Amino acid sequence: MSDLTQAWHHARAPLATALGKRLLAHERIAMFGPRQTGKTTLLRDEVIPYVQSRGAIAVYIDCWMDMDDPLQGINYALQKALEGLSVQPRGMKRTGSTPVKRLGVMGASIDLGDPPKRQTPDRPALMLDSLLTQILEETTHDVVLVFDEFQSIASAKNGPQISASLRAALTQADKRIGAIFSGSSDVQLLDMFSRTNTPLYGFAKTEGYEPLGLDFIGFVARKFHEATRRDLNQVLAHETFQQLGTQPEPFLHAVSLVMANPAWTLDRALDEMLSQHSPNKWSATWRGLTGLQQVALRLVFEDRPPTAADSVVWAAAQLGARVAPSSISRALEALAAKGMLERRTDGRGWMLIDPVQRAWLERNAAAPIKSAASGH
Numbered sequence: 588m589s590d591l592t593q594a595w596h597h598a599r600a601p602l603a604t605a606l607g608k609r610l611l612a613h614e615r616i617a618m619f620g621p622r623q624t625g626k627t628t629l630l631r632d633e634v635i636p637y638v639q640s641r642g643a644i645a646v647y648i649d650c651w652m653d654m655d656d657p658l659q660g661i662n663y664a665l666q667k668a669l670e671g672l673s674v675q676p677r678g679m680k681r682t683g684s685t686p687v688k689r690l691g692v693m694g695a696s697i698d699l700g701d702p703p704k705r706q707t708p709d710r711p712a713l714m715l716d717s718l719l720t721q722i723l724e725e726t727t728h729d730v731v732l733v734f735d736e737f738q739s740i741a742s743a744k745n746g747p748q749i750s751a752s753l754r755a756a757l758t759q760a761d762k763r764i765g766a767i768f769s770g771s772s773d774v775q776l777l778d779m780f781s782r783t784n785t786p787l788y789g790f791a792k793t794e795g796y797e798p799l800g801l802d803f804i805g806f807v808a809r810k811f812h813e814a815t816r817r818d819l820n821q822v823l824a825h826e827t828f829q830q831l832g833t834q835p836e837p838f839l840h841a842v843s844l845v846m847a848n849p850a851w852t853l854d855r856a857l858d859e860m861l862s863q864h865s866p867n868k869w870s871a872t873w874r875g876l877t878g879l880q881q882v883a884l885r886l887v888f889e890d891r892p893p894t895a896a897d898s899v900v901w902a903a904a905q906l907g908a909r910v911a912p913s914s915i916s917r918a919l920e921a922l923a924a925k926g927m928l929e930r931r932t933d934g935r936g937w938m939l940i941d942p943v944q945r946a947w948l949e950r951n952a953a954a955p956i957k958s959a960a961s962g963h
């Protein structure tokens with residue numbers, strides 16, 4: 588959406604260093620935080636380079652890469668890391684110098700004198716253990732494993748088995764491995780690490796991801812001033828950033844609108860950005876829903892019990908047709924499957940996941956709801 592996220596990347600060295608040091612001390616950390624708030628960027632652009640600069644081998648693992656079977660995705664990432672380690676110029680192996688993970692083929696003398704590789708088992712669960720063992724044998728350096736989108740393990744059908752395999756594999760060398768499990772659902776991640784009788788119970792220290800805060804706002808205000816010679820009101824900017832759930836991308840987009848339109852306030856920029864009449868992903872999301880899903884979403888947004896009698900009457904009036912409470916329940920489930928709603932931790936119904944969609948609903952109270960006659 589906005590190129591500013593690249594040009595105005597706010598480095599977070601103290602946080603990255605603190606996390607990196609803990610990983611180098613072989614800690615296991617489960618870090619959860621809301622969507623789109625910069626977790627992956629922090630891990631990939633800052634924590635990984637930091638631990639690498641301290642001599643560790645870092646492996647980034649996107650657990651969502653294979654949505655049907657996260658274990659395959661994990662094994663694939665480990666396999667790639669192993670290949671990067673074993674294809675090294677003669678003399679590089681097992682030395683104390685900075686590890687080289689991947690080399691261009693040209694010019695690199697590949698060590699063909701290596702003993703044959705140990706047989707990697709076919710069963711994915713055993714393969715995980717074997718690959719990790721091979722990586723540890725291949726290098727004398729410490730290994731830092733970065734598991735991103737780890738909540739996808741919780742929803743995978745073989746999730747408990749993957750968790751058990753991970754626990755077994757990582758425990759074998761806990762003096763050489765640091766691991767961070769990052770994800771966007773606190774409910775699911777906490778559940779995985781904090782519920783007794785689950786395989787990963789107590790396996791990692793659970794903590795919230797620290798969202799970007801006032802120092803980011805200060806940084807953006809400085810950049811804004813450099814670019815425009817105007818001042819950005821930092822108090823209002825911070826409020827806007829909070830309204831957007833501390834998501835840098837929509838926030839920087841709103842800032843870029845203010846840069847381009849000197850008469851606009853940030854609030855006005857947000858009105859334009861989130862208008863149902865301008866092309867944006869939140870309007871598109873709304874239009875992509877069925878009428879029933881639209882009413883269900885609005886009921887949750889307005890904090891009304893969606894299947895209560897008066898809610899159902901309201902829904903029927905919006906849709907111009909009779910509505911059964913069970914249809915609303917199904918619409919809620921469909922919204923959850925789309926990643927728009929999740930159940931409240933206290934079990935009291937549903938809540939919206941994306942704060943920006945919430946801000947959109949607030950600003951577009953009159954957004955048209957598809958009638959039942961429109962075929963949905």
Ligand SMILES: Nc1ncnc2c1ncn2[C@@H]1O[C@H](COP(=O)(O)OP(=O)(O)OP(=O)(O)O)[C@@H](O)[C@H]1O
Nearest residue numbers: 592595596597622623624625626627628771835836
């Ligand atoms: N420190 C930062 N400064 C500026 N922009 C950033 C920063 N961190 C992240 N962003 C931008 O915010 C957006 C979301 O970042 P990222 O993908 O890292 O978030 P995430 O929390 O991993 O999201 P998800 O939960 O969807 O995986 C990206 O466009 C990214 O460029």
Ligand SMILES: [Mg+2]
Nearest residue numbers: 626627628735
């Ligand atoms: Mg991410």
